[in-house]
Amino acid sequence: MASYNRVILVGNLTRDIELKYTPGGTAVTDIGMAVNDRRKSANGEWVDETTFVDVTLWGRTAEVASEYLTKGSPILVEGRLKLDTWETEGQKRSKLRVVCDRMQMLGGGAAGGGGGNRPPRQVNDAPVRADNPSPGQRDAQPTGGGAGYEDPDIPF
Numbered sequence: 001m002a003s004y005n006r007v008i009l010v011g012n013l014t015r016d017i018e019l020k021y022t023p024g025g026t027a028v029t030d031i032g033m034a035v036n037d038r039r040k041s042a043n044g045e046w047v048d049e050t051t052f053v054d055v056t057l058w059g060r061t062a063e064v065a066s067e068y069l070t071k072g073s074p075i076l077v078e079g080r081l082k083l084d085t086w087e088t089e090g091q092k093r094s095k096l097r098v099v100c101d102r103m104q105m106l107g108g109g110a111a112g113g114g115g116g117n118r119p120p121r122q123v124n125d126a127p128v129r130a131d132n133p134s135p136g137q138r139d140a141q142p143t144g145g146g147a148g149y150e151d152p153d154i155p156f
Contacts, residue, residue: 005080007098009053010106011035013073019066027062030097031055033077054097055079061103074106 014032021027033053041047055077057065069075079100086093 008078009035010076016071017066029057029062055100057100076104078102
């Protein structure tokens with residue numbers, strides 16, 4: 001029988017990140033996420049529902065998250081569900097968590113909730129400014145068929 005275990009969540013961090021390292025030197029951190037959902041109840045009123053999810057980040061992903069994210073930062077995580085089980089005072093306990101395979105920081109820098117006290121992002125060793133846009137802010141480039149594409153000296 002086939003199975004598929006994939007989770008994609010978008011939410012906000014519930015606490016600052018505490019980075020730890022395994023004895024082998026691998027970075028690891030457990031983060032808390034709040035994922036909000038809004039729906040209409042039976043009587044037509046909007047109801048906000050928050051789900052709190054524990055997420056484990058490993059390796060470079062954990063290091064990047066601890067460097068750039070703080071409590072309240074919006075993020076997207078993609079990973080798989082894992083069931084942790086343990087016993088406390090004779091009682092069996094269990095908890096679902098997400099083991100993150102991919103993390104995407106959301107928001108727009110200082111005003112976006114994460115890294116508010118950090119310097120501007122560097123692109124090719126030059127600060128990002130209005131007169132030096134990042135690659136995603138450049139003017140559109142021609143894609144072919146225009147003047148100059150028939151030039152035999154172009155190496156493609």
